[in-house]
Amino acid sequence: MSRYRVLRVLTAATLALTLAACGGTTKDDTSGEQGGGQATGVADPDAELKEGVTMAYLPKQLNNPYSDIEVSGGEEALGELKGEYKLVGPNDASASSQVSYINTLIQQQHDVIGIAANDPNAVCPSLNQARDSGIKVVAFDSDAAKECRDVFINQASTQGIGEKLVEMTSKLAGGSGEIAILSATPNATNQNAWIEVMKTELAKPENKGLKLVKIAYGNDEDQKSFQEAQGLLQSYPNLKVIVSPTTVGIAAAARYVSSSNYKGQVAITGLGTPNQMREYIKNGTVTEFALWNPADIGYLAAYAGVALVSGQITGKEGETFTAGKLGDYEIGADGEIVLGPPTVFDSGNIDDFDF
Amino acid sequence: MSDNPVARRLSRVAGWDAAIIVVAILALVVAGGAVENFATTRNVGFLVLDLLPIALLALPMTLVIITGEIDLSVASTLGLTSAVLGSLWNSGMAIETIIPLCVLLGAVLGAVNGVFVTVFRLPSLAVTIGTMALFRGLAFVVLGDSAVADFPAAFTGWATGTIGDGPVPNVLVPLLVLAAVFVVVLHATPVGRAVFAAGASEQTARFSGVRVDRLKFWLFVASGAVAGLAGVLWTLRYSSARADNGFGLELAVVAAVLLGGVSIFGGKGAMPGVLAGVLLLATVQNALRLEDVSNEALNIVTGALLIVSVLLPNIGRSVRAATHRRRLRQSPTDPIS
Numbered sequence: 001m002s003r004y005r006v007l008r009v010l011t012a013a014t015l016a017l018t019l020a021a022c023g024g025t026t027k028d029d030t031s032g033e034q035g036g037g038q039a040t041g042v043a044d045p046d047a048e049l050k051e052g053v054t055m056a057y058l059p060k061q062l063n064n065p066y067s068d069i070e071v072s073g074g075e076e077a078l079g080e081l082k083g084e085y086k087l088v089g090p091n092d093a094s095a096s097s098q099v100s101y102i103n104t105l106i107q108q109q110h111d112v113i114g115i116a117a118n119d120p121n122a123v124c125p126s127l128n129q130a131r132d133s134g135i136k137v138v139a140f141d142s143d144a145a146k147e148c149r150d151v152f153i154n155q156a157s158t159q160g161i162g163e164k165l166v167e168m169t170s171k172l173a174g175g176s177g178e179i180a181i182l183s184a185t186p187n188a189t190n191q192n193a194w195i196e197v198m199k200t201e202l203a204k205p206e207n208k209g210l211k212l213v214k215i216a217y218g219n220d221e222d223q224k225s226f227q228e229a230q231g232l233l234q235s236y237p238n239l240k241v242i243v244s245p246t247t248v249g250i251a252a253a254a255r256y257v258s259s260s261n262y263k264g265q266v267a268i269t270g271l272g273t274p275n276q277m278r279e280y281i282k283n284g285t286v287t288e289f290a291l292w293n294p295a296d297i298g299y300l301a302a303y304a305g306v307a308l309v310s311g312q313i314t315g316k317e318g319e320t321f322t323a324g325k326l327g328d329y330e331i332g333a334d335g336e337i338v339l340g341p342p343t344v345f346d347s348g349n350i351d352d353f354d355f
Numbered sequence: 356m357s358d359n360p361v362a363r364r365l366s367r368v369a370g371w372d373a374a375i376i377v378v379a380i381l382a383l384v385v386a387g388g389a390v391e392n393f394a395t396t397r398n399v400g401f402l403v404l405d406l407l408p409i410a411l412l413a414l415p416m417t418l419v420i421i422t423g424e425i426d427l428s429v430a431s432t433l434g435l436t437s438a439v440l441g442s443l444w445n446s447g448m449a450i451e452t453i454i455p456l457c458v459l460l461g462a463v464l465g466a467v468n469g470v471f472v473t474v475f476r477l478p479s480l481a482v483t484i485g486t487m488a489l490f491r492g493l494a495f496v497v498l499g500d501s502a503v504a505d506f507p508a509a510f511t512g513w514a515t516g517t518i519g520d521g522p523v524p525n526v527l528v529p530l531l532v533l534a535a536v537f538v539v540v541l542h543a544t545p546v547g548r549a550v551f552a553a554g555a556s557e558q559t560a561r562f563s564g565v566r567v568d569r570l571k572f573w574l575f576v577a578s579g580a581v582a583g584l585a586g587v588l589w590t591l592r593y594s595s596a597r598a599d600n601g602f603g604l605e606l607a608v609v610a611a612v613l614l615g616g617v618s619i620f621g622g623k624g625a626m627p628g629v630l631a632g633v634l635l636l637a638t639v640q641n642a643l644r645l646e647d648v649s650n651e652a653l654n655i656v657t658g659a660l661l662i663v664s665v666l667l668p669n670i671g672r673s674v675r676a677a678t679h680r681r682r683l684r685q686s687p688t689d690p691i692s
Contacts, residue, residue: 024449025507062650091650094602095502096593103401104644107392121504122595125515145504 043319047311053083055112055305056105057298060142061093066294067116069355070141073298074114080324081306086110095119102126106133112305114298115149116141124148136308140301150308150315151335153301155292158190160341161245162197164290165270166207168344169243172267172287176209177240180232182249182270184220194245213239218249225252233262244270250289251276258285274345274353281350290342294355300326300339371616371668372628379635386642393642396522403524404515404592406637408433408601410530410630411585412608413615414537415578417629420612421541422571423554423621424472424479429582430604431490432464434597436586438494441503441596450510458583464490465579469572479575487605494598503596514591526588533581538626546570554621610657611636614664636660 057074059067071087078085088105090097095118103126105113113135117123120143127137127148137144140153169179181198183191195215202210213236218225225248233239233256242257244250250270257263258280268280272289280286303323304313313319315335322328329337345353387394412429419426436457443453464486471482517524541547552560553567560567590596615632617624636657643653 024451025509026449027444027447027505029507086647088647089650091654092603094599095595095597096589096600099593100401100405100641100644103398103405104641107395107398107401107645109392119502119593119595119597121502122593122597124504124594125511125592 041311041314043314043316044311045320049081049306049312050310051082053078053081053112053306053309054086054110055083055114055302056086056088056108056110057301058089058098058101058105058113058115059087060089060098060116060118062087062089062091064093065355067141069294070116070298073293073295073300074302075298076295077299077302077324078306081302083302083306085302093118095122098123099126102130106130106135109133110135111309112136112138114138114140114301114305115144117144118142120145136305138301138305138308140297146334149335151304151313151331151337153297153304154336154338155294155297156340156342157338158193159197160338161271161290162194163201164342164344165194165243165245166198166201166210168269168288168290169241170207170210172269173210173240178211178213178236178238179241179243180213180236180239181215182225182228182232182242182244182246182253183215183217184246184249186217188220188246191245198243218244218246218252220246220248222248222252225249226256229253229256230260233257233260233266239266241267241269244268244272246270247272247276247291250286251280254280254285258283271342272345273355274350275355277345278350281345281347288344288346290344292339293343293353296326296339299324300329300337304329304337371664371671372625372631374667375614375616375628375635375664376631379631379638382635382638382642386638390642390645392645398641398645400517400522400524402637402641403527403530405641406633407524407526407530407592408585408589408604409607409611409637410633411533411581411588412578412604413611413629413633414533414626415574415581416608416612417615417617417624417626418537418541418550419479419571419574419578420609420617420619421550421554421621421624422567422574423557424571424574425483425609425619426465426468426479426575426578427483427605427609428464428468428486428490429578429585429608430601431487431494432461432579432582433586433589433601433604434599435464435490435494435497436461436583437590437596437600438498438598440587440590442497444506444596445503450507454587457587458580461583461586462576462580465576465582466572468579469575472575473568473572491598491602498596498598500598504594506591506594506596511591511594514588526592529584529588534626534630541626550574551622554618554623556622607636610661614661616664616668619665632664 055078057071059071075085088101098118099122102123106129113130117139124145127144131137137149138151138153139149141155143152173179181195183195201207202212214232216228216232218228229242229252232242242253244253250268250272254268254277257266257268263285268286269289271291273291277286277289300323307313307321312321313331317331317333319331320328331337392398416426439460440453440457444450468483468486471477472479513525541550549565549570552563552565553570557567589600611633612629613619614636615629617629639656640653643656
């Protein structure tokens with residue numbers, strides 16, 4: 001029937017439309033095509049910090065308690081710098097939802113965009129458009145591809161976190177004894193990177209008394225982590241420390257221990273948030289744990305942004321700037337600025353933090 | 356009422372369709388005048404890029420909804436083609452081969468919907484809710500949580516670039532070509548008349564010789580193929596093949612189609628209205644965002660627009676019906692009016 005030919009033609013047209021000229025561009029042709037052409041211009045370390053810099057924060061998503069604290073640090077810093085603070089963002093943390101917001105910010109001609117990228121590459125073309133029109137881009141928390149931002153504020157280096165975890169563990173174990181790790185999922189990238197550093201640290205002579213007996217996985221689920229903590233203590237009665245580099249794991253382990261007869265015999269430490277862990281610090285189950293201070297990330301991002309706008313830094317390795325109360329920073333390889341060693345929380349300082 | 360077919364056609368067009376076109380133009384004018392930075396060539400480029408996937412998917416969706424069916428799997432088809440695109444690219448295949456394959460994959464996925472609806476006689480709402488979950492699930496099987504990003508710059512640059520570095524985005528070309536094709540098919544061919552007939556009354560259409568099942572099957576295929584193309588363009592625009600690409604987009608598409616005056620019960624609608632609906636939604640969102648309106652408020656405005664678009668024609672209809680009844684009552688005493 002002829003009328004259906006139209007539909008077929010339509011489908012065929014759709015197909016034909018996408019048939020580009022023959023040529024054949026494959027993955028191999030493009031390798032090496034990308035690569036960081038960034039940091040142009042010359043930094044003037046003595047340049048004065050400009051006032052009235054407008055900086056817009058674009059976190060992964062709005063109304064997320066963790067991002068709220070991050071950007072609150074930015075608001076504080078921009079207040080100190082007499083700049084203008086703005087917060088925009090999507091309600092969902094999907095890959096592409098940030099792009100429209102970047103486009104809007106380009107139109108509004110802000111001086112700096114601070115972004116925690118949901119997808120390092122999806123935001124890239126827009127961020128580069130922003131940079132082409134003179135906007136400085138500071139990635140924080142979650143990096144954008146390095147060729148499309150000026151600097152990245154890294155909350156803590158993998159090395160720094162791994163070392164801190166072993167340092168706390170060793171202190172709590174009194175230098176020797178059995179220890180176990182309670183991680184998230186077996187293939188969690190950052191968890192595994194930290195665990196690798198911990199293993200290297202544990203292999204050093206000064207830690208030879210510590211014996212890692214097991215790495216358990218609680219999948220970042222409260223109940224599973226709780227059961228895994230329980231299992232660890234049953235299988236290894238001489239366990240001295242459980243170290244959990246995940247906020248879910250450490251809270252679940254602390255909850256189990258505080259309600260069992262192991263309380264006082266086994267120490268819990270790792271990465272946790274003060275609000276989750278306050279109860280266990282107060283009741284003595286947990287002596288100390290660590291985490292970066294999210295507010296400092298936003299704070300440092302603001303100082304880096306204003307330093308970029310003022311020409312103090314351009315994003316090249318080795319450039320330095322001062323970030324208010326946090327002190328001096330040096331830009332590392334690939335434009336990374338590491339916030340510093342994680343903050344250790346104990347009964348002495350935990351009430352100073354609310355996140 | 357005149358029996359002149361031209362007048363009848365005019366009065367049909369002059370309904371909700373015309374209203375939504377006027378409102379869309381009005382929104383553009385108001386935004387251009389009142390919103391700073393709206394009427395710049397760059398922002399118009401952003402606007403087109405933002406509305407592109409919704410506009411593309413709305414084209415076949417309009418035909419599907421007019422026949423009284425629905426295709427809720429379009430966004431998942433987009434996601435699955437995006438994932439497959441990324442996976443094939445990783446395997447070393449040439450992008451020029453992958454792109455048509457992805458459109459073909461979309462057509463095949465559409466055919467799956469078509470078979471369930473026309474052969475197994477299942478309601479398209481249920482079928483495409485099922486395939487919506489199924490295709491999205493498969494997308495995650497193909498690519499997992501990872502993303503593929505290293506597509507050739509010539510292609511990703513084209514998807515975000517403009518014609519000759521002027522103000523017109525490249526992607527507007529395929530959109531306009533497809534829009535023209537769909538406008539012609541729906542409003543000037545026997546297929547278009549069959550679409551309206553099948554939506555108005557499937558049985559009548561069958562008795563008049565319309566092969567309704569074949570029609571619907573091919574509409575689902577077209578819907579899938581366009582979703583496949585949208586998946587390719589989405590991936591290139593964001594330089595990121597991901598399984599979650601376009602998540603939730605199907606609702607925006609259905610919203611735009613309904614806002615454009617297409618009846619969800621089938622049988623009524625026109626392509627210009629739908630395109631105006633897409634443009635109106637995108638303009639409002641873009642302008643409000645430039646005015647720093649929060650995302651929550653944005654959702655409220657979009658939702659309200661949609662409710663109004665469904666409500667107003669209904670109110671219009673009841674008012675007309677009431678007037679008609681009054682006229683009927685009055686007519687014996689006042690035949691002149």
